[in-house]
Amino acid sequence: xxxxxxxxxxxxxxxxxxxxxxxxxxxxxxxxxxxxxxxxxxxxxxxxxxxxxxxxxxxxxxxxxxxxxxxxxxxxxxxxxxxxxxxxxxxxxxxxxxxxxxxxxxxxxxxxxxxxxxxxxxxxxxxxxxxxxxxxxxxxxxxxxxx
Numbered sequence: 001x002x003x004x005x006x007x008x009x010x011x012x013x014x015x016x017x018x019x020x021x022x023x024x025x026x027x028x029x030x031x032x033x034x035x036x037x038x039x040x041x042x043x044x045x046x047x048x049x050x051x052x053x054x055x056x057x058x059x060x061x062x063x064x065x066x067x068x069x070x071x072x073x074x075x076x077x078x079x080x081x082x083x084x085x086x087x088x089x090x091x092x093x094x095x096x097x098x099x100x101x102x103x104x105x106x107x108x109x110x111x112x113x114x115x116x117x118x119x120x121x122x123x124x125x126x127x128x129x130x131x132x133x134x135x136x137x138x139x140x141x142x143x144x145x146x147x
Contacts (some may be wrong), residue, residue, distance in 0.1 A: 001123045003111035004130045008138035010104045010145045014096050017104040017145070018074035022095055024049040024066075030140040035064075038092045046071045055083070057129055066092075080113075087116040106141065108134055 010017050018027050022045045028038050035053045042050040049068045054061045062083055069091075070078035079092040091111045099105045110130060112119070119126060 001112045001115050001120060002127065003105055003109050004127050004134065005109040006131060006135040006138050007105065007107040008135075008142045009099050010106055010142050011102065012104060012145045013102055014098050014104045017106060018077075018096055020145075021077055021096075021106075022046060022071060022073070024051060024068060030144060031137045033136060033140070037063075042067070057133060058125070084116050084119075087114065088119060089114040090110070106138065108138060110134065119121045 007137070023058070025038075029061050032038075034056050036056060037052075037054045039052040040050070041052070042048045047068050047070065051066050053064055053066070061090060064081050064083040066079050066081045068077060069080045071074065075096050079093040080090060081090045082092075085099050089112070091113055093109045093111070095107045095109070097105045115123075
């Protein structure tokens with residue numbers, strides 16, 4: 001399946017945005033429209049930070065396990081998510097770059113490392129839904145910093 005990428009511009013310097021995104025627990029505030037029942041484990045930030053949650057999409061709720069696998073300040077955070085009883089494995093990548101002296105471009109890409117047959121079959125439906133959910137998360141992230 002082809003990756004899904006969404007972007008936003010946050011009106012804060014890159015170091016500030018990275019420091020916020022590096023704390024996994026902070027993600028709940030901008031993703032709670034589709035990720036619920038968060039349980040954090042491991043360190044609060046950086047590689048090894050983990051969570052268990054439920055993803056609500058397309059009328060279903062599915063448990064996921066997510067772990068931060070790479071963190072390179074101030075430009076990159078990579079998460080690996082396992083779902084569907086281990087049949088679905090995705091990589092979520094945040095890339096940050098300056099968008100001026102006090103603004104940051106943030107892109108988030110979700111890419112499938114492993115997808116069950118059903119996901120591959122329904123990819124044309126799944127990808128637009130994920131794009132919409134993740135773009136809303138990026139918009140909410142930007143709005144948090146604007147407030």
